[in-house]
Amino acid sequence: MIKGRVMKSTGSWYQVKTDKGMLQCRLRGKFKQDDLKLTNPVAVGDWVLITMEDQQETAVITDILPRDNYIIRKSTRKQTYSHILASNVSQAFLMVTLNSPRTSLGFIDRFLVSTESFRIPTFILVNKSDTWAKEKDLEYLELIREIYDPLGYPVLVMSALQDNALKEELKPLLASKTTLIAGHSGVGKSTLLNHLVPDAEQATRPVSKFTAKGVHTTTFAEMFEFGENAYLIDTPGIKEFGILDIEEQELSHYFVELRKYLGQCKYHNCRHINEPGCKVMEVLEEGYIHPYRYDSYVKMLHEEDSHR
Numbered sequence: 262m263i264k265g266r267v268m269k270s271t272g273s274w275y276q277v278k279t280d281k282g283m284l285q286c287r288l289r290g291k292f293k294q295d296d297l298k299l300t301n302p303v304a305v306g307d308w309v310l311i312t313m314e315d316q317q318e319t320a321v322i323t324d325i326l327p328r329d330n331y332i333i334r335k336s337t338r339k340q341t342y343s344h345i346l347a348s349n350v351s352q353a354f355l356m357v358t359l360n361s362p363r364t365s366l367g368f369i370d371r372f373l374v375s376t377e378s379f380r381i382p383t384f385i386l387v388n389k390s391d392t393w394a395k396e397k398d399l400e401y402l403e404l405i406r407e408i409y410d411p412l413g414y415p416v417l418v419m420s421a422l423q424d425n426a427l428k429e430e431l432k433p434l435l436a437s438k439t440t441l442i443a444g445h446s447g448v449g450k451s452t453l454l455n456h457l458v459p460d461a462e463q464a465t466r467p468v469s470k471f472t473a474k475g476v477h478t479t480t481f482a483e484m485f486e487f488g489e490n491a492y493l494i495d496t497p498g499i500k501e502f503g504i505l506d507i508e509e510q511e512l513s514h515y516f517v518e519l520r521k522y523l524g525q526c527k528y529h530n531c532r533h534i535n536e537p538g539c540k541v542m543e544v545l546e547e548g549y550i551h552p553y554r555y556d557s558y559v560k561m562l563h564e565e566d567s568h569r
């Protein structure tokens with residue numbers, strides 16, 4: 262039995278890093294996953310046990326070790342299924358852009374709910390600073406800073422294409438950690454990764470002028486070694502981030518600034534919408550919760566409702 266970590270998956274084959282080097286592995290049989298309906302039973306970042314196949318260079322994955330955490334979203338094709346983007350991550354970088362494509366606050370908040378559910382520290386990287394010319398870009402940047410910095414999600418401004426000094430500043434943040442890089446297609450994830458891991462050679466593609474959406478180049482998540490014990494995970498561009506069914510009562514726990522006030526509402530099952538004696542609404546009025554964040558909360562709550 263050999264222990265290893267899944268670096269890459271291409272659907273039927275998995276590249277697993279072990280003490281004996283990189284091994285090509287496949288799955289045999291079905292894996293039972295604590296009630297999750299997954300389109301990918303084994304995810305990049307998983308620790309697995311494998312057995313060599315007789316007389317072959319290849320191996321079979323026999324066990325998946327319990328995951329510390331994972332980033333999961335609803336499958337875009339099969340609505341009742343979910344897809345694990347990556348597992349066992351120490352931190353997440355959400356890369357966003359202000360225009361072409363513009364990342365919405367709603368998208369950022371959905372991603373943060375998914376990382377917050379495992380308390381995964383998350384940074385917001387605002388990329389393509391070299392392209393900002395318009396007043397409205399800078400206004401949007403200020404809004405992002407104003408909302409997320411105080412919540413403990415550091416907002417870092419960068420240009421993956423040009424600004425080398427900033428990219429160097431990221432390196433100490435990555436030491437001894439597994440860092441997931443997520444975001445829409447075309448925001449510059451692979452460009453940054455190629456700079457940090459020069460032999461990664463991830464395909465990058467220009468954003469199509471016609472739709473202002475990135476062409477989908479990275480199909481599967483892939484993990485790269487980055488110095489001693491540090492890993493970076495490049496992920497395919499996420500169009501929409503469908504969160505999993507979260508209980509109404511649970512959702513407010515994944516908004517850090519709401520979490521602070523939970524238990525202080527008059528009713529224990531308060532949804533913080535229109536209930537009398539709601540502490541969350543009281544502090545919202547007083548300006549301690551950003552209205553855009555509260556908006557996102559309400560929208561996500563109602564979406565959950567409509568799935569019931």
Ligand SMILES: Nc1nc2c(ncn2[C@@H]2O[C@H](COP(=O)(O)OP(=O)(O)O)[C@@H](O)[C@H]2O)c(=O)[nH]1
Nearest residue numbers: 389420421422447448449450451452465466467
């Ligand atoms: N102007 C500018 N273009 C960038 C920057 N970072 C990436 N790009 C370009 O944006 C396009 C998409 O980048 P890519 O890394 O493939 O995005 P990904 O889909 O997030 O992996 C490519 O044409 C890159 O050259 C940046 O900081 N500034």
Ligand SMILES: [Mg+2]
Nearest residue numbers: 450451478479
């Ligand atoms: Mg890419």
Ligand SMILES: [Zn+2]
Nearest residue numbers: 526531533539
């Ligand atoms: Zn309340």
